[in-house]
């Protein structure tokens with residue numbers, strides 16, 4: 001499958017840093033700062049770790065529901 005670079009922005013906090021995203025199909029491979037974007041001069045480590053977060057097997061994909069009554073031990 002072809003590797004592509006797509007422009008976007010990080011949504012992990014309110015700063016919305018501009019990003020260049022390397023993707024192959026549905027896989028996010030790498031995220032880099034997009035220096036042509038007004039907020040893309042740099043990215044923090046959390047933003048750079050986006051591929052690891054997105055594809056983590058521990059990621060919660062659906063809202064969790066309480067199965068015991070409130071206050072239960």
Ligand code: SF4
Nearest residue numbers: 010013016017044047
């Ligand atoms: S890269 Fe970091 S600072 Fe920028 S939007 Fe993402 S989480 Fe926020």
